[in-house]
Structure formats: C-alpha cells, structure tokens
Amino acid sequence: MYKMIAIDLDGTLFTDELTISPGTVAAVQKAIELGTVVTIATGRMFSSAKLVAQQLGIDAPLITYQGAMIKAVGEADALYERAVSPDIAKKLIHIAREKNIHLQVYQNDILYGAAETDKLIAYANAVQVPYAVEPDLMRLAQKGFTKLLFIDEPDVLDLLQKELQIIFGDSAYIEKSKKNYLEVTHPEANKGTALLFLANHLGIDRSEIIGIGDNHNDFELVKAAGFGIAMGNAVQEVKEIADYTSLTNNDEGVRHAIDAFILEPRKVAAAERGSEDHAQLGRKKL
Known part of the structure; x- marks a missing residue:
C-alpha cells in the first residue's frame, strides 16, 4: 500500500x-x-x-x-x-536587466516585480496571488530570495538556461516549469x-x-x-x-x-x- x-x-x-x-x-x-x-x-x-x-x-x-x-x-x-544567496540573486537581476528579460522574485512569500508589467499581472491573476512593485530589486536581494522566475519566449529562455547553467553550475537549480517559465532556486x-x-x-x-x-x-x-x-x-x-x-x-x-x-x-x-x-x-x- x-x-x-x-x-x-x-x-x-x-x-x-x-x-x-x-x-x-x-x-x-x-x-x-x-x-x-x-x-x-x-x-x-x-x-x-x-x-x-x-x-x-x-x-x-x-x-x-x-x-x-x-x-x-x-x-x-x-x-x-532553502534560499538563493544574495550574491547569486544580484547577478541574476543584473543579467535580467542586461538582456531585458522579465524577472520576478519571491521573498517572505511575497511576489515582487520591478515594474507593473503585463507579464507580472498575468502571472498573478493566473495563480491568484497579489504582487508588490519594488523598483530596487537589488535592495531586496541583500536578504536572498526563495525563488527567481524569468518569463519570456521559449527560445529566449532555452538560451538563457544554458548560459545560467554555465555561469552558476551546481550553485543553483535552474529548470523550466513551463515553456515560457525559467526558475532559479537554491541547489538543494x-x-x-x-x-x-x-x-x-x-x-x-x-x-x-x-x-x-x-x-x-x-x-x-x-x-x-x-x-x-x-x-x-x-x-x-x-x-x-x-x-x-x-x-x-x-x-x-x-x-x-x-x-x-x-x-x-x-x-x-x-x-x-x-x-x-x-x-x-x-x-x-x-
């Protein structure tokens, strides 16, 4: 049984x-x-x-x-x-900004976005949770994040996943949960x-x-x-x-x-x- x-x-x-x-x-x-x-x-x-x-x-x-x-x-x-370390969190925020890819983060069971974008709104509506806008995600990153989520087209995220796996190796768990969702968490x-x-x-x-x-x-x-x-x-x-x-x-x-x-x-x-x-x-x- x-x-x-x-x-x-x-x-x-x-x-x-x-x-x-x-x-x-x-x-x-x-x-x-x-x-x-x-x-x-x-x-x-x-x-x-x-x-x-x-x-x-x-x-x-x-x-x-x-x-x-x-x-x-x-x-x-x-x-x-298990939380993503501040160092890795800050690097991920920098990469998202550099590549202009939507990134949302989670801390203390609160969903944050740097701006009120269509992607943030659509995600929050789909999973039925509120969200908060924090333009300075780097400030939040000082305490680490439970999870970071990139949202974009599948081919964009496929390339990003390979790049992140090379950069972070075993220091982060990087995997797709949907075709247009790429998630990053602590390696454990x-x-x-x-x-x-x-x-x-x-x-x-x-x-x-x-x-x-x-x-x-x-x-x-x-x-x-x-x-x-x-x-x-x-x-x-x-x-x-x-x-x-x-x-x-x-x-x-x-x-x-x-x-x-x-x-x-x-x-x-x-x-x-x-x-x-x-x-x-x-x-x-x-």
Missing part, C-alpha cells in the same frame, strides 16, 4: 483552464479519508498552493517554490527552507529532495511514495518517488523515467492514478480481509 502521494499542480492536477474536475477532487478527498498522506509539490509560492490545499482538504505540509519551502497550512514556520531546492525530506519527517519510506508530474521541473519528483507517474501530457524526459504514464491533465489523469494505485488496491485488500474474517468465523463455529 502506498502511504503518500505528491502531486504537481500546473499541467497535472489542473486542467489547461486551471480548474480541478469534481471527480479528481473527490478522489483526492477519498484518499485522504483512507489515511493516505496527500501533498502538493509545486513551483508556485506557498500562498497560492495553500488555496488549492484548502479546496481539497489537504492538511499535510506542502512542497512549494520547487522544493525551496515545505510548510503546512496554518503553521507559522516552514518545515524546510528541487521537488525530489524536498519529497524525500518530507517523507523522512513523516516516517514514510521511499517505496511507499507516489509522485506525479508533467514538466521538466517534475523530473526529480517522479524519479525520487518509489512509484513515479508521468501525466499523459508530460514532456518526454519525464515519461522516460516514470514507472507509469497516466491520462492527460485534461482527462483526469490524477484521478485515474489515485483510483488505480490507491483506492482500488485498498478495496481489494479490504475485501480480502473480509473474506478471511468470514472464514475464521466459520472455523470458530465448527
């Missing part, structure tokens, strides 16, 4: 219209009722993931900011937190590392974990889980390392996975226990 399931949001739990089907909501809630630890593993900030957790009735600590922060709803302090901040940290904290073995994702930033999540599931719409790299490929995010892929690997096995086990109890009762009567 799997005791824990970690689910990505965008492209996984959410449809392309950023909704969660009633059937998927019901499946998640049923899994929780049966004792499964259900958590979210997302690149989104905590305040955005919190809204989804409350909708689904999830009370387990949430993996947010690509794994840079693990925090439970209602708790003041984070269980796990990825979904796989965070997943194993949380599982260990809860006393759950790696073999008892399911991880579900679709994009490049879910690679570590799917690989770290004892049973990794790629969505039908997942990028090829994630499908290649997954143990199973589900349906797409628009076809209730998460619901299908929960039904197949959590709910159905529990029904079978319950039925087998019932048969055994009945047999033992019969033997006692004899």
Whole structure:
C-alpha cells in the first residue's frame, strides 16, 4: 500500500483552464479519508498552493517554490527552507536587466516585480496571488530570495538556461516549469529532495511514495518517488523515467492514478480481509 502521494499542480492536477474536475477532487478527498498522506509539490509560492490545499482538504505540509519551502497550512514556520544567496540573486537581476528579460522574485512569500508589467499581472491573476512593485530589486536581494522566475519566449529562455547553467553550475537549480517559465532556486531546492525530506519527517519510506508530474521541473519528483507517474501530457524526459504514464491533465489523469494505485488496491485488500474474517468465523463455529 502506498502511504503518500505528491502531486504537481500546473499541467497535472489542473486542467489547461486551471480548474480541478469534481471527480479528481473527490478522489483526492477519498484518499485522504483512507489515511493516505496527500501533498502538493509545486513551483508556485506557498500562498497560492495553500488555496488549492484548502479546496481539497489537504492538511499535510506542502512542497512549494520547487522544493525551496515545505510548510503546512496554518503553521507559522516552514518545515524546510532553502534560499538563493544574495550574491547569486544580484547577478541574476543584473543579467535580467542586461538582456531585458522579465524577472520576478519571491521573498517572505511575497511576489515582487520591478515594474507593473503585463507579464507580472498575468502571472498573478493566473495563480491568484497579489504582487508588490519594488523598483530596487537589488535592495531586496541583500536578504536572498526563495525563488527567481524569468518569463519570456521559449527560445529566449532555452538560451538563457544554458548560459545560467554555465555561469552558476551546481550553485543553483535552474529548470523550466513551463515553456515560457525559467526558475532559479537554491541547489538543494528541487521537488525530489524536498519529497524525500518530507517523507523522512513523516516516517514514510521511499517505496511507499507516489509522485506525479508533467514538466521538466517534475523530473526529480517522479524519479525520487518509489512509484513515479508521468501525466499523459508530460514532456518526454519525464515519461522516460516514470514507472507509469497516466491520462492527460485534461482527462483526469490524477484521478485515474489515485483510483488505480490507491483506492482500488485498498478495496481489494479490504475485501480480502473480509473474506478471511468470514472464514475464521466459520472455523470458530465448527
């Protein structure tokens, strides 16, 4: 029996219209009722993931900011937190300015942009969080950032990702979460590392974990889980390392996975226990 399931949001739990089907909501809630630890593993900030957790009735600590922060709803302090250093943060701000690429940053669970651009507004509306405008991002960088996010055309970000990986090497985690999103976090901040940290904290073995994702930033999540599931719409790299490929995010892929690997096995086990109890009762009567 799997005791824990970690689910990505965008492209996984959410449809392309950023909704969660009633059937998927019901499946998640049923899994929780049966004792499964259900958590979210997302690149989104905590305040955005919190809204989804409350909708689904999830009370387990949430993996947010690509794994840079693990925090439970209602708790003041984070269980796990890794920040990008001030030095790297300042260099990234300089690069964004030099290349004229949109960059937004996260600090103390607040989304900041240097100006109120269309990209900042669209992002905030999509994930349902407020934002603050701070023209002097360098001042904020003195305390480091939980995450930095570049938004631009896919080909621009492809080139930028290669350049940043050469500049920073192993001192930063640099990965795409969407075609037009390039995220930078602490090198120990990825979904796989965070997943194993949380599982260990809860006393759950790696073999008892399911991880579900679709994009490049879910690679570590799917690989770290004892049973990794790629969505039908997942990028090829994630499908290649997954143990199973589900349906797409628009076809209730998460619901299908929960039904197949959590709910159905529990029904079978319950039925087998019932048969055994009945047999033992019969033997006692004899």
